[in-house]
Amino acid sequence: MERRHFLKTIGIGAAGAWPTWAQRPRLFDILIKGGEVIDPSRGFRGIADVAVLDGKIAAVENSIAAERGIDVVEAKGLYVTPGLVDLHTHIHHGLEIGIEADSVAARSGTTTWVDAGTFAQNEVPGFRRFIVEPARARIYGFVYLYPNNRNPDDDAIKYVNGMMDRTGRMAVANRDIILGVKLQVGSNMNGRYSLEFLRIARRLCDKYELPLMAHISLAPPSTDEVMELMRPGDVITHCYNAHTLGIVDDKGKIKASVLDARARGVMFDVGHGLGSFNFDVARKALDQGFLADTISSDIYTLNIDGPVYDMPTTMSKMMLVGMTFDDVLKRSTINPARIIHRVDGMGTLAVGAPADIALLESAKGQFQLVDSQRNRRTTKEKLVSRLTICRGKRL
Amino acid sequence: MHAGRNSDMISSAVNRRMLMKWLAAAPVYGAAAQQARLYDILIKGGEVHDPARDFRQKADIAIRQGIIAAIEPDIAADQALDVIDAAGRLVTPGLVDLHTHIHYGVRSGIEADPVAARTGTTTWLDAGTFAYTEVRGFRRFIVEPAKCRIFGLVHLYPSNRNPDSDPVKDVRGAMDRTGRAAQENSDIVLGVKIQIGSNMNGRYSLDFLKIARELCDRYKLRLMAHISFAPPSTDEVMALMRPGDIITHCYNTHTIGILDEQGKVKPSVRDARSRGVLFDVGHGSGSFNFEIARKALNDGFAPDSISTDIYSDNIRGPVYDLPTTLSKLMHSGMSFDDVLKCATVNPGKVITPLLGAGTLRVGGPADVALLSVEKGQFLLVDAQRNRVTAQQRIVSHLTICRGKRLLARV
Secondary structure, eight states, X not given: OHHHHHXXXXXXXXXXXXXXXXXXXXXEEEEEEEEXXXXXXXXXXXXXXXXXXXXXXXXXXXXXXXXXXEEEEEOTTSEEEEOEEEEEEOOOTTSTTOOOXXXXXXXXXXXEEEEEEEEEGGGHHHIIIIIITXXXXXXXXXXXXXXXXXOTTSOHHHHHHHHHHHHHHHXXXXXXXXXXXXXXXXXXXXXXXXXXXXXXXXXXXXXXXXOEEEEEOSOXXXXXXXXXXXXXXXXXXXXXXXXXXXXXXXXXXXXXXXXXXXXXXXXXXXXXXXXXXXXXXXXXXXXXXXXXXXXXXXXXXXXXXXXXXXXXXXXXXXXXXXXXXXXXXXXXXHHHHHHHOOSTTTTSOOTTXXXXXXXXXXXXXXXXXXXXXXXXXXXXXXXEEEEEEETTEEO | OOTTOOHHHHHHHHHXXXXXXXXXXXXXXXXXXXXXXXXXXXXXXXXXXXXXGTEEEEEEEEEETTEEEEEESOOOGGGEEEEEEOTTXXXXXXXXXXXXXXXXXXXXXXXXXXXXXXXXXXEEEEEEEEEGGGHXXXXXXXXXXXXXXXXXXXXXXXXXXXXXXXXXHHHHHHHHHHHHHHHHTTTTEEEEEEEESHHHHGGGHHHHHHXXXXXXXXXXXXXXXXXXXXXSOHXXXXXXXXXXXXXXXXXXXXXXXXXXXXXXXXXXHHHHHHHXXXXXXXXXXXXXXXXXXXXXXXXXXXXXXXXXXXXXXXXXXXXXXXXXXXXXXXXXXXXXHHHHHXXXXXXXXXXXXXXXTTOOOTTSBOOEEEXXXXXXXXXXXXXXXXXXXXXXXXXXXXXXXXXXXXXXXX
């Protein structure tokens, strides 16, 4: 602030041409000059300057004079994109495997983070107070269907049923930060009970009108059984996994139930994670035109040092398997922002939208990328974040 | 009484303190002037009770820089910036609550500070609201920002969402991680908590307890065991408790309890006590019963510590707070001196990182409660909703922690 005031004072001196009685135009807080602006929400791509004022995007124009900005960012050779939106993360860092978002946000262009069920209904107040409120990045969450402190001899279905209304009420009461319900579906997560739990989640989400995010891993249940219970606006995460509960059949074809679910409006999310992104599966799906709706990291303590690292690395992997940069960017900005649906203009660079901006570089060279099964690929192009601006401030 | 003094006055007092310090340093002031404002807080004219050394008499207590600087029959009022008139009050060590759930944001935890301010409770032990995965959140979100003093016991539990996993394997898998988390955080994590009872763990309580035993032996940690419903039996639980371990919910009315069917203290319980196992009240939503307490007291079995087991589901009754819980034990037959001991020096000994916890001695921590015992007709309720009318109750008037007044949130 002091620097800003100081510079404003200097600004008055420099703009000596302004008569003292005239109203001076306010200087922009940040002016990003000379970058290649890409806004997938409106198919905009071109060299332009982006001005930020009071936490909002104030102007996107061919050329804005450098004197009009307090903090002028030289973006020549960089992509200027909406801040990245990561739909599947674990950032409740007081619980289990959560990482702290802000420090990773600052180095990865990721301005919006969705915690996918690190916490259950009884942990929502802590999520708000200790995670969402102090963060500089934007944070939302899906609440997990049930907490993990049950009596091991309790009837599991009864127990989860007992959590249904509490979870629904907590989600509705915290609608500003809670987007829906998360459930892990897979025999490795719930033994014999995944399908029953999914049915309870279905009833919960229908009753409280909440989106459901379903993790898929190991059958049973079958992919068909899961798809049948998904509704428009729900999210299947880990869509490019190499497990038995996946989107491709034995011959590598997209399953009919998956295509049907997509046609109904079910969303498919990458959710890379420790075990859920496979180059071959992704390539097969892309070959059949099955592009994930959203690209997310499923980042947490056990994968942040590999194989996940961060959003730009995950995006680079999608480019490696065949998506264009435009495809990737759309799936890392406007698409997940529409699912979040809490802040007008999020995931875009429209004038008036929140000033959440990433400066990305497409680095050329030889880079090694690794999937969850530790398959290695060499790529010539890797996305690297150069600056993250969130709510109009540099992180 | 200045209990209602607002924060503006406090901050002006702080400025005044800075000014006095500056003046004291100025050469124009002689040695006598330096004596002028010696103390931050002076508690004058109260009846000082320190059960740790059977001290009970009218005295003034002076506090400087978070430490008790003097306890003397008469300390001049002009020596302190903040003089508290404690006439008619009992000046006691800040209360120590050995069983609470104050990991706000996790399960049923409440926030300690606002309750601390109105109850004289300066030291809180969270009894296993959190598991080893949650210790860093406990430190950062709970312990560090708190104005009162917070410690915890880490819960040993099968924290696995998969209902088809083997719970004994899960707990065993968590054993070393729990031990290491406790060791690495020994400044705030004082031991391990486990809940023993078929209502908590089905068939597995005894297996879990054996793992907890191994864990606590290996890492030299104190174990606090909740007791509720058999199986296992009281005898089986007692056999696994070691000196310094704590049995909480000792006056419950459940099937794992300290009394036999004739209302006498079981031999295995007496044996455990003689070995040095500690018995804690841990009132909670379901674990304090007037009749059990009275029978145990009649049989000569007073608790070692009186604690609330306070959490979000019982803070509006039947628990309310520590002074209310203490009043219930007085109603059950304990003297004020006895209950005070069970809420200060006795639990204070468990708080090993804080030397002098639960005592009032010169050089010790300036954690002080101003209490009184009110006479009248007061309704008290136990966990089974039995109502009694008590003739007296303990009321807190002011809480001082780390040498500062704790103020209720405005």
